[in-house]
Amino acid sequence: xxxxxxxxxxxxxxxxxxxxxxxxxxxxxxxxxxxxxxxxxxxxxxxxxxxxxxxxxxxxxxxxxxxxxxxx
Numbered sequence: 001x002x003x004x005x006x007x008x009x010x011x012x013x014x015x016x017x018x019x020x021x022x023x024x025x026x027x028x029x030x031x032x033x034x035x036x037x038x039x040x041x042x043x044x045x046x047x048x049x050x051x052x053x054x055x056x057x058x059x060x061x062x063x064x065x066x067x068x069x070x071x072x
Contacts, residue, residue, distance in 0.1 A: 002058075003044070003068045009036040016047050037061065044068055 004022045011026035018024075025043060029035040037057055045052040048070055060066035 001048075001070045001072070003070065005040065005044075005066045005068055007036060007040055007064050007066060014039075014043065016043050034061075040066070040068075044070065 006022055006024050008024070008026045009029060009031040011028060013026065014028055015026045016023060023044075025040055027036050027039040027043065029039045041052055041055045041057065045055045048055075050070055050072070054071045056069045056071070058067045058069050
């Protein structure tokens, strides 16, 4: 399964919401040192009830817009 996500780091609260075909994810962690990406993977894994190891960021490692893969 593939997801398009838009990430907002350094937010006051964490949230995952679907708007159309894009998931808008806000995380508390800063974008520095890959911390926001790690938290995004954790939130997506929790949302879809899969292990974190099954969630991979395919594109957009340094951008707000990302393509995420969830393997089953």
